[in-house]
Amino acid sequence: MAATIPLLVAGAWLLGQPELAAAAAAAAAVLVVAAVTVRSRRPTLELGRTLHPARVALGEPCEVHLSIRNAGRRRTPVLALDDDAGVFGRARLGIAPVPVGATRDASYSFPTHRRGLHPVGPLTVDVEDAFGLVRSRRVMDDARTLIVLPRTWTLPSLPHAPGDEPEHGTRALSSTSTVDEEFASLRPYSVGDDIRRIHWRTTARVGEPVVRQYDQPWQRRSTILLDVRTLAATGSGTDGTPGTDSTPGSDPAFERAVSAAASLVVLAATDREMVRLVLTDGSDSGFVPAAESVEELLDRLAATRPDPRASLAGALAGLGARPSGRLVTCTRHLEPGERRGWARHTVGYGMRVLLSTGMPSPGETSDRTDSTLEVTWVDDGPLDRAWTAAVAPATPRERVR
Secondary structure (H helix, E strand, O other), rough: OOHHHHHHHHHHHHHHHHHHHHHHHHHHHHHHHHHHHHHHHOEEEEEEEEEOEEEEEEEOOOEEEEEEOOOOOOOOOOOOEEEEHHHEEEEEEEEOOOOOEEEEEEEOOOOOOOOEEEEEEEEEEEOOOOOOOOEEEEEOOEEEEEEEEEEOOOOOOOOOOOOOOOOOOHHHHHHHOOOOOOHHHHEEEOOOHHHEOOOHHHHHOOOOOOEEEEEOOHEEEEEEEEOOEEEHOOOOOOOOOOOOOOOOOOOOOHHHHHHHHHHHHHHHHHHHOEEEEOOOOEEEOOOOOOHHHHHHHHHHHHHHOOOOOOOHHHHHHOOOOOOOOOEEEEEOOOOOHHHHHHHOOOOOOOEEEEEOOOOOOOOOOOOOOOOOOEEEEEOOHHHHHHHHHOOOOHHHOOOOO
């Protein structure tokens, strides 16, 4: 309507029609009255927002609850709410007039189709005059973060894997000790050792604390290595075509690798193992009790993105000089030279599993010469089927020592 006023004024001046001038004056008066009305009725609001749940598995719905309280001195007009749910779209809601001091609740839900940490909000509140000519808009910056976890699959357990124990007596291991431990030897006390393991007779003889050292059962220790390199994570799907988009959910092969790592974390928690999550971007959880750390590790995987600075060689070097237990590497694909380097750096693990989620390059031939367990998951079928097909036939003779 505001755009027609100059046209009416110009027409009245050019054509000499006083009726057009009167119409322009009336339109201007209506706009002024509408603006004053909207401004005087601008509400004072307090907003509360909750997400149910705040952590959700990929594909499950999230419900947003909004609580609008009238903190002003007069009743509010009808409120038009526009809530920004980021990649999940926008929600538009209408709220009836709210009396002074009263609260109105509203809610909406949406399905989650993309892994990651997603802001939900801010909320935009619009107030209009009765004719819809003037609008007052207020943005309430109250965003909350929704954590969409990777999809996980229930996997059968890996066979037991023997190996050398490099961390006897640490707090994490002593806190998860079991009756399956066997006494091995005595060693000097270290900070963090369980004082119940002190061998008092030997301590009295040598004059310094000495503790019992135990052998741990090796089915309780797994390292998960996730390859987040951009070259290993980009692509248009399973055909090996390179790409550049690092948005979570944009590359199916990378998403499968993250989902596989998350499934292995859940498996370790179910089996009450010690687990170590290593990413090629340099992050390393160290060995932690999986059952106690599963939420923290899954949150870390939810936020994982491809990283152009990530290095497979650097991650392998960071695994340490005394490998132990099992190693499961989740990657889109390793080229032949990368595969040979990976095999050299991981000798010593009681078991090695290489899980690939992307197709090899055209014309590439496998030069596999070791007994590493290979899991190939290159489509949208269930991971547990591919995992079971590779792991179930495993025998002790197939394990890498």
